[in-house]
Amino acid sequence: MVSDAIGNRIKRYETLLKEMWAASAKYLGAFSVSLLMERVVWEVSLEYKEIELLQYDQDGVSCARIAARLEENPELPVEDMFMKFIARYVEILAKLLGYERAEEIRKRLRILGEEFNEDPFAKGGMKSGEDKNRH
Amino acid sequence: MERIKTGIKNLDYILGGGVPAYSLNIVSGSPGSGKTIFVQHIIFNNARDGLRSLYLTTISESQLKMIRHLQEFSFFSHELLGDKIIYGDMGAVLRKEGASRGLDYLVELIKKYLPNIVVIDSLKVIRDLFPDEKAFRAFVFELAALFSVWEITAFLVGEYEEEELTRLSEFAIADGIFHLYGQEEKRFQKRYMRILKMRGTSFQQGEHLFQISPLGIEVYPRLRPGGEELQYEVKRGRKKFGIQGLDEMLCGGLLEGTITLISGATGAGKTIFALKFLLEGVQRGERGVFLSFEESALQLQHTARYLGWSIDGYLADGQLEIKFISPIELDVDKHAFEILDMIREKKVERFVIDSISSFESSVSDVQKYRDYLWAIGQQLRREHVTTIFTVLNEDLFSPLVVSKAQLSLIADNIIILRYVEHNSSVKKVIGILKARGSDHDKSLREYEITAEGISILGRLDKMDMLK
Numbered sequence: 325m326v327s328d329a330i331g332n333r334i335k336r337y338e339t340l341l342k343e344m345w346a347a348s349a350k351y352l353g354a355f356s357v358s359l360l361m362e363r364v365v366w367e368v369s370l371e372y373k374e375i376e377l378l379q380y381d382q383d384g385v386s387c388a389r390i391a392a393r394l395e396e397n398p399e400l401p402v403e404d405m406f407m408k409f410i411a412r413y414v415e416i417l418a419k420l421l422g423y424e425r426a427e428e429i430r431k432r433l434r435i436l437g438e439e440f441n442e443d444p445f446a447k448g449g450m451k452s453g454e455d456k457n458r459h
Numbered sequence: 460m461e462r463i464k465t466g467i468k469n470l471d472y473i474l475g476g477g478v479p480a481y482s483l484n485i486v487s488g489s490p491g492s493g494k495t496i497f498v499q500h501i502i503f504n505n506a507r508d509g510l511r512s513l514y515l516t517t518i519s520e521s522q523l524k525m526i527r528h529l530q531e532f533s534f535f536s537h538e539l540l541g542d543k544i545i546y547g548d549m550g551a552v553l554r555k556e557g558a559s560r561g562l563d564y565l566v567e568l569i570k571k572y573l574p575n576i577v578v579i580d581s582l583k584v585i586r587d588l589f590p591d592e593k594a595f596r597a598f599v600f601e602l603a604a605l606f607s608v609w610e611i612t613a614f615l616v617g618e619y620e621e622e623e624l625t626r627l628s629e630f631a632i633a634d635g636i637f638h639l640y641g642q643e644e645k646r647f648q649k650r651y652m653r654i655l656k657m658r659g660t661s662f663q664q665g666e667h668l669f670q671i672s673p674l675g676i677e678v679y680p681r682l683r684p685g686g687e688e689l690q691y692e693v694k695r696g697r698k699k700f701g702i703q704g705l706d707e708m709l710c711g712g713l714l715e716g717t718i719t720l721i722s723g724a725t726g727a728g729k730t731i732f733a734l735k736f737l738l739e740g741v742q743r744g745e746r747g748v749f750l751s752f753e754e755s756a757l758q759l760q761h762t763a764r765y766l767g768w769s770i771d772g773y774l775a776d777g778q779l780e781i782k783f784i785s786p787i788e789l790d791v792d793k794h795a796f797e798i799l800d801m802i803r804e805k806k807v808e809r810f811v812i813d814s815i816s817s818f819e820s821s822v823s824d825v826q827k828y829r830d831y832l833w834a835i836g837q838q839l840r841r842e843h844v845t846t847i848f849t850v851l852n853e854d855l856f857s858p859l860v861v862s863k864a865q866l867s868l869i870a871d872n873i874i875i876l877r878y879v880e881h882n883s884s885v886k887k888v889i890g891i892l893k894a895r896g897s898d899h900d901k902s903l904r905e906y907e908i909t910a911e912g913i914s915i916l917g918r919l920d921k922m923d924m925l926k
Contacts, residue, residue: 352604352608353604355601355604356604356607356608359604359605359608359609360608362566363608363609366570416608416610419461419481419610420481420607420608420610
């Protein structure tokens with residue numbers, strides 16, 4: 325059972341991811357969004373293994389397993405992990421949809437993410453270290 | 460739009476800059492049409508720009524044979540193998556574990572190598588592993604989504620016949636389709652490429668000639684006769700022949716940037732008039748090119764010397780260039796493009812083709828011949844090149860027949876050279892049939908070509924000479 329504190333901590337990320345999913349599925353389709361999630365999960369997992377606990381399928385996203393892990397280990401840097409995930413997701417999305425469409429999505433998500441200390445929706449986003457291997 | 464440059468000669472120009480990034484492209488054609496060399500040339504060019512490619516073979520061609528064959532091409536480099544170009548076998552996994560496992564295996568390879576480009580050679584083999592069309596269609600759809608999400612530009616190679624291109628589902632899903640094929644045309648075995656589709660970018664449609672040489676693939680874009688409105692600045696300057704009587708008949712010379720047809724029977728002096736026109740230009744500091752299908756550069760040099768015209772110095776310093784192409788070797792699709800390229804590059808002001816009758820014998824049909832000339836003419840006008848086309852009139856004593864293929868339509872000016880009989884001797888006469896945008900002398904004048912050059916003599920005094 326996940327405590328309220330943990331639940332609330334994770335909930336805002338889950339809401340944001342769900343919104344991100346819905347916004348991008350509108351353009352890419354659920355199947356491609358699912359593939360995009362798989363890619364970003366894999367990239368972020370090179371630094372934060374726990375992101376593999378993120379559950380997603382064509383119906384949406386759930387952070388329940390991450391919340392459970394956080395309950396076991398409150399020191400998990402989930403904020404950094406989600407920030408990296410979201411930034412990378414939006415960065416790839418911008419390349420696939422063009423910056424104009426991605427900017428619309430960013431604006432919608434930024435409202436939801438206002439309370440975060442970092443802005444994962446800043447143009448260009450935070451670059452994951454992995455992508456430097458690619459030209 | 461982000462693009463992947465192919466690096467293949469003239470192909471990026473046809474594609475408006477390259478293939479759109481993250482697109483899924485099918486390269487189709489029958490066996491031996493050049494598909495594998497085409498994609499290999501692209502990935503080696505991109506490897507030199509730092510992009511990584513994953514080339515997955517199925518059962519169509521063994522890797523060993525393919526690499527041995529590729530070493531013959533100058534684009535090949537051993538240093539790029541293993542780092543920027545990774546070869547893999549997808550066929551074994553598909554055959555052992557089933558087609559449905561193919562995507563998972565592909566994702567594993569993508570995660571391992573993070574390629575920018577993926578080639579699957581051949582998609583047709585994979586198609587045959589699927590139980591039905593529906594399952595294969597779903598596979599291609601998933602493949603397309605996978606590549607775009609991983610920001611990969613894909614080339615799927617397949618041995619397809621032309622009729623399959625409109626019928627099979629993979630062509631509906633693909634963003635781009637390159638179809639390669641060969642056909643015999645006149646005495647040449649030619650290779651052609653058509654881009655049937657390229658989502659997200661404009662491209663030049665139609666049949667583009669390509670050749671496979673030790674350099675790899677070289678494409679010669681189709682010359683386009685119509686399509687775009689001809690807009691160019693009309694210049695009112697004149698280009699003289701340096702033949703006093705003729706320049707007078709033309710009210711000062713040919714208008715700059717126009718196309719002139721010199722039509723005449725064999726031996727009438729078409730080549731000599733055209734050569735004189737170029738030599739007059741080079742004496743004035745202009746650059747000229749003489750494209751000859753009939754006489755070699757040495758023969759033309761000899762003719763010029765006989766007529767007392769300086770030519771050697773201009774040839775030596777490159778101000779005048781004589782390019783001889785044997786009619787046997789003439790390939791209009793290739794040479795027309797190369798010539799226009801040279802004219803643009805060297806900023807040529809006067810240009811001669813001697814004769815366009817040789818063009819005709821190299822092109823498969825009269826309509827294509829006219830289209831080519833029209834396209835060449837359009838481009839020369841745009842570049843303000845004052846041009847002469849010589850054309851053979853096969854009837855020695857005919858009245859003013861210019862040409863059977865309505866070539867007069869492409870010419871701004873028409874000069875006719877012909878023979879007439881007079882008191883049991885043969886004389887040569889010159890007349891100006893047309894000079895668009897300019898006044899001109901309507902009379903027929905006798906002329907002579909001697910060791911002193913060309914002399915325009917008096918007007919013909921008897922009308923019945925035209926019979």
